Amino acid sequence: MQIDWFTFGAQIVNFLILVALLRMFLYKPIVNAMNEREQKIASRLEDAQRKQEEAAAEVEDFRSKQRELDQQRDELLAAARDQADEQRQELIEQARGDVADMRSDWQRAVQREKETFLRRLRTRVSSEVFAVARRALWDLADTELQEQLVDRFAHEIKTLDDEQCTAMLRDADQAIEVHSAFGLSDAQRERVEGIVREQFGQSTRLDFATDSDLICGLALVTGSCQIGWNIHDYLHTLHEHLEAFLAEQALSEPEEVVGRAR
Amino acid sequence: MEVDAAKAIGAGLAMIGVIGPGIGIGVLVQGALNAIGRNPEASGQITTNMILGIAFAEAVAIYALVVSLIILFVL
Amino acid sequence: MELSPDQITIVELGPVTLNATLVFTWLVMGILAGGSWLITRNLSTGTEISRWQNLLEAIVTTIRDQIRAITGQDPSDYLPFIGTLFLFISLANLLSVVPGYEPPTGSLSTTAALTACVFVAVPLYGVAKRGFFGYLKNYIEPTPFMLPFNLVSEISRTVALAIRLFGNIMSGRILVGIMLSIIPLLLPTVLQVLELIVGQIQAYIFATLATVYIASGTSETAA
Numbered sequence: 001m002q003i004d005w006f007t008f009g010a011q012i013v014n015f016l017i018l019v020a021l022l023r024m025f026l027y028k029p030i031v032n033a034m035n036e037r038e039q040k041i042a043s044r045l046e047d048a049q050r051k052q053e054e055a056a057a058e059v060e061d062f063r064s065k066q067r068e069l070d071q072q073r074d075e076l077l078a079a080a081r082d083q084a085d086e087q088r089q090e091l092i093e094q095a096r097g098d099v100a101d102m103r104s105d106w107q108r109a110v111q112r113e114k115e116t117f118l119r120r121l122r123t124r125v126s127s128e129v130f131a132v133a134r135r136a137l138w139d140l141a142d143t144e145l146q147e148q149l150v151d152r153f154a155h156e157i158k159t160l161d162d163e164q165c166t167a168m169l170r171d172a173d174q175a176i177e178v179h180s181a182f183g184l185s186d187a188q189r190e191r192v193e194g195i196v197r198e199q200f201g202q203s204t205r206l207d208f209a210t211d212s213d214l215i216c217g218l219a220l221v222t223g224s225c226q227i228g229w230n231i232h233d234y235l236h237t238l239h240e241h242l243e244a245f246l247a248e249q250a251l252s253e254p255e256e257v258v259g260r261a262r
Numbered sequence: 263m264e265v266d267a268a269k270a271i272g273a274g275l276a277m278i279g280v281i282g283p284g285i286g287i288g289v290l291v292q293g294a295l296n297a298i299g300r301n302p303e304a305s306g307q308i309t310t311n312m313i314l315g316i317a318f319a320e321a322v323a324i325y326a327l328v329v330s331l332i333i334l335f336v337l
Numbered sequence: 338m339e340l341s342p343d344q345i346t347i348v349e350l351g352p353v354t355l356n357a358t359l360v361f362t363w364l365v366m367g368i369l370a371g372g373s374w375l376i377t378r379n380l381s382t383g384t385e386i387s388r389w390q391n392l393l394e395a396i397v398t399t400i401r402d403q404i405r406a407i408t409g410q411d412p413s414d415y416l417p418f419i420g421t422l423f424l425f426i427s428l429a430n431l432l433s434v435v436p437g438y439e440p441p442t443g444s445l446s447t448t449a450a451l452t453a454c455v456f457v458a459v460p461l462y463g464v465a466k467r468g469f470f471g472y473l474k475n476y477i478e479p480t481p482f483m484l485p486f487n488l489v490s491e492i493s494r495t496v497a498l499a500i501r502l503f504g505n506i507m508s509g510r511i512l513v514g515i516m517l518s519i520i521p522l523l524l525p526t527v528l529q530v531l532e533l534i535v536g537q538i539q540a541y542i543f544a545t546l547a548t549v550y551i552a553s554g555t556s557e558t559a560a
Contacts, residue, residue: 011450324504
């Protein structure tokens with residue numbers, strides 16, 4: 001059980017040699033290899049990290065581009081929509097204008113038609129009334145009527161106010177014409193002359209003329225004024241009233257028609 | 263002849279020293295098993311430390327054995 | 338029956354007697370050095386590595402981790418010494434399954450030589466790490482009165498280290514021998530397996546204790 005001192009020494013030497021051998025063949029290369037691999041792995045990881053970051057950056061870039069595109073598209077769409085709205089508005093305006101034009105055309109046509117109708121009616125009514133009155137008066141007109149007419153005329157002249165007289169006289173530098181429906185008898189002429197001269201002065205010259213348009217009655221005509229009493233005036237007044245009434249009717253009528261058309 | 267008898271007696275007496283490590287190993291294993299029962303997750307580390315402790319305790323028994331063997335064969 | 342392989346003579350070369358301890362030590366050394374040379378001849382640093390390289394890397398990494406866990410320092414300086422201690426004892430014990438092989442660790446000369454190396458390495462590492470006086474301060478801590486106790490503990494723990502390894506291996510050998518003479522069937526095999534385990538544990542303990550001793554010599558706070 002004693003220690004063999006030769007073996008003891010030899011074992012120490014052996015052990016030291018083994019330490020040196022293993023250090024040379026085992027620990028150094030293995031540790032170096034592991035460190036190298038660790039470095040490689042670290043660099044690879046770093047690489048991967050960098051690549052990932054690059055990819056992330058690219059993704060971000062791409063996304064922003066896409067967002068930009070989306071925005072552009074939205075803008076374009078909005079612009080197109082606006083334009084379309086505008087166009088539609090224009091079209092509607094145009095259509096409204098057209099409608100308004102058509103309406104006004106139509107109204108004008110209606111107006112024209114009405115006017116034509118009225119004119120014709122007026123003419124017709126006047127002519128009918130004229131005709132009726134004329135016939136009636138023709139039937140009635142005789143010297144006695146003539147007498148009465150002259151009386152009436154005299155009354156008219158006498159009741160002229162001053163304004164009418166001066167307006168009459170301003171134009172009376174020429175002769176005053178006395179129109180009558182029938183030829184006046186001499187006595188009647190004298191009477192008329194007398195009345196007129198009494199009213200306007202003795203120097204007044206009178207021309208007598210026959211005008212069957214008056215139907216019956218008498219009229220004093222200077223350049224622009226006409227004074228007298230005759231059926232024509234009455235008929236003329238009737239005519240005017242009738243026209244006024246028809247015009248009033250015509251004003252309210254087109255609105256109703258247009259309302260129904262819409 | 264008497265010397266051989268004395269050697270045998272001496273070797274036997276030397277092995278009395280094994281009692282201590284035996285008790286020690288028992289206590290050690292008991293403690294380790296208790297610990298594993300309380301914390302099974304640490305069983306690996308506890309087992310390793312237990313074996314280490316057993317080895318240390320057993321070394322004392324080995325000393326006794328070595329002494330006993332030396333008495334028997336070398337002296 | 339020989340208690341120690343020192344007493345088995347293999348070759349006699351004049352005055353020098355080569356006993357079994359030396360021969361088998363050389364065998365173990367040859368296997369270790371040759372094997373690592375063969376494997377590390379072409380190491381790959383990529384991700385594809387051979388299984389032998391993988392084995393060596395695992396062993397080296399484990400030893401480094403253990404050293405780091407015990408000392409709390411960078412294992413690079415201690416790796417060759419501690420690693421070689423462990424690998425040598427481990428392989429020497431492991432080879433005892435081979436018939437005719439006598440483990441060199443079963444010889445007190447070998448274990449004494451190894452512990453002598455540890456005994457010298459502790460102050461060497463301590464001085465290298467902390468300086469000459471820094472290391473000597475270890476012996477008068479916590480008080481100068483502890484100096485004799487520290488010295489005794491230094492020697493006794495070294496002796497205990499040698500005897501522990503030697504006794505375990507030798508007793509295992511003798512136990513198997515005794516069992517073979519009593520019950521030659523089966524039981525010796527089971528004991529052999531037990532001795533293999535014990536051998537590995539002893540290798541681990543030896544390396545760990547050496548590390549602890551070195552760590553206590555190198556670290557400031559060690560008792």
